[in-house]
Amino acid sequence: MYLYDQYDQAMVDARVAEFRDQTRRRIEGTLSEEKFRPLRLQNGLYLQLHAYMLRVAVPYGTLSGAQMKMLGDIADKYDRGYGHFTTRQNIQYNWIKLEDTPDLLADLASVEMHAIQTSGNCIRNISSDQYAGAATDELIDPRPYAELLRQWSSFHPEFLALPRKFKICVIASETDRAAMRLHDIGIRIVKNDAGEIGCAFYVGGGMGRTPIIAPLVKEFVPLDQLITYSEACLRVYNRYGRRDNKYKARIKILVHELGLEEYRRQVEEEFAHLQTLAIEPPLAELERIKTYFADPAFETGLPDEIDLSNANFAKWVKANTAPHKAAGYAIATISLKALTRQEDGSVKAGIPGDATGEQIRVMADLAKRYSFDELRVTHTQNIVLPHVRKADLFALWQALVAAELATPNLDDVTDIIACPGLDYCTLANARSIPVAQKVAERMAPKAEEIGELKLKISGCINACGHHHAGHIGILGVDRKGVENYQLLLGGCEGADTSLASIVGPGFNEDGIVDAVEKATNFYLAQRQEGERFLDTYRRLGMAPFKEAIYG
Missing domain, CATH: 3.30.413.10 (Sulfite Reductase Hemoprotein, domain 1)
Known part of the structure; x- marks a missing residue:
């Protein structure tokens, strides 16, 4: 997974210090709520019904064990003992005190995390396939390209005040596990007839009061023009997207009102212009990023069979695991849609997406023990351990049972x-x-x-x-x-x-x-x-x- 360099860390540390001063002035009363509101929203801090809510970014859903542990500690230290994993592959805390927020952000920064651009009319958290790097059906791991997009979009001066919020998704499989076509820009990594790998761009999707499935704008963009074409799509939107009516401000409305062909024509015109400016990051930067997403040291010669003599374990394996690209491994999903059997035989359901601080730390520990210290947040509000030896699945399941995290209900009617x-x-x-x-x-x-x-x-x-x-x-x-x-x-x-x-x-x-x-x-x-x-x-x-x- 990606690790911060000195520039990433300096950027996040500087933002924490800046927000600490803004918060101090708000508490002292020298900064009005009207002026403070856009500042806190730039840092993912909302004022909800009962308290402040902080939304923490989890780029393309990938977390290390140390990061996950910190999320559990934050739940106990700053919230009421739990966090809520969201459909944007992020986590939210619903009971935050304003005076605690700078310290909370500093704790996040200590494990290479932040809440920047999780709110506001900007490019939000880049999402991806929760099985990326492990799936049997992907062309390549899409996460290096999601990371490239994250770096391009963070603090992009042209796109910090868009007509409305903007969401991008990158996948690399025919199977769409990330709702790619319901994003403002959906990118599928594909292979053309010549055997070259590039990107298909779907633009103008979204839900809300006007749900629209994103149409295909361009069938094939070479991978070395990913950022340039993305910027062309954003520039046309930023130029013509409505700012007078927030209900008609999303790019899906612009594509619909301009018409697909006219939007495509303008994007191609902008794309041709941008190519003369050479804005694409150097290939060396992409290669640097790719090194962080190399496969872990998978063992060879592992047994591929699983002892399913325990009926409850067998049920969990059938429901909550998926095939892995490496022999002897599986992808395991931890359900955050708990169903607990009561003494009278009835079933009690938990809150979808919620996990206690202790459960979050348990998942962090299990990732370290069984999944090369890596976890993924899914847009369906569950957690994935992407690289688990099949021989370890039973021990993993036993630990999940003890933590009340072993509900075998992935994709069924209770996985809500x-x-x-x-x-x-x-x-x-x-x-x-x-x-x-x-x-x-x-x-x-x-x-x-x-x-x-x-x-x-x-x-x-x-x-x-x-x-x-x-x-x-x-x-x-x-x-x-x-x-x-x-x-x-x-x-x-x-x-x-x-x-x-x-x-x-x-x-x-x-x-x-x-x-x-x-x-x-x-x-x-x-x-x-x-x-x-x-x-x-x-x-x-x-x-x-x-x-x-x-x-």
Whole structure:
């Protein structure tokens, strides 16, 4: 993984010192909230319903054990004993005191982390495939290119005051595990007919109140022109993106209103101009970055078999591990969607994406012991250990069981994405967390029978819970002062990206749980051999599902 050089460290240390002075002046009253607000947002500090919230950047989701341990320590030292992993592959702390923030940022800087550009109208955290560098189906590891984009976009003077926030994703597989086409810019590393490796650029995707799947703007950009083409895309947006209406300020609106062909023409014109300026970083810089992402020292000759005689372990292996490119290794996902069996036989669901300080430190220790000291945060709010020997999986699982982190539910109906909702967020119209818990508890007994079903919940139209991309999506709205929940069906974030459609009138909190159950019961009654929920929905269409839910 990437390690800071002296320039990275000096940049982050300087920002901490600068913000320490800004915070002091705010507390003393010599700096007004109006003037302080843009300064704190540049450092990822929001004022939420009950307290300040700090969002920490985790570039392309990659963490070392030391960094993960620090995140656990921060949860205990500055928050209320937990952190919330987000759909941007970041972590948020929801109970931060303003006076503590400079010390918190200094602690982050001590392990090469920061909260810069996790807020504001700038280029946000660059996201990527959580299996990068380990997946069997990738062309190359996309993370060196994500890191190159991170370095280019950090403090870029032209793009620190964009019309609206901007999100970029880089993947290198046909399988899209990162919702690439639902980003402002989605980049897939591809191979052309001549066998050359380059990038396909998808521009103008996003969720929120106007969900759009990013169209393909250019099929092939050579890798040595990645930054130049990215800058061309941003320049056209920065020039013409609307600043008079924040609801129409995202690049997806610009691409739609200009039209794809006109946007593409202007990008190509800008691209040709930028090529004359030679803005691409030197090849030596990319090669330097690549050295940090070399494969760890995988052992050879390892056994490829796994003893699955323990039924509970076998269930976890089936649900929460994936094939690895190196023989004898596996990719293991730690679920942050805990389901705990109670004494009366019922199931209690945890808060999606939350982990206690102690659990975070446990995961850090497990990464050091079993995964070359490396972890990944996923956009589905789980944690990945990317390089685990198959021979170590049982010991890993036992440790996860002891830490209440061994729920075997990856990609099933209880592996729910949920934003913080009205429990914390000033923008939310409805709560997400209790709905997620009620759905998980109701559906847990049938989750294995239902199989793959991606359910996502947002507490408002901003769609931080990605409800548009759920096989089943739930959107919380305000209906005359009462929390109401709309049900959506048919979304998908993968290679066959689709947007979910609203089924019909909304429900109250208990009603939306009933509606999810009715939809899944109808699926179980109608599915054909091998069909996922999404497959059955696409075959039958909305009408029969709507009848089953409302009839």
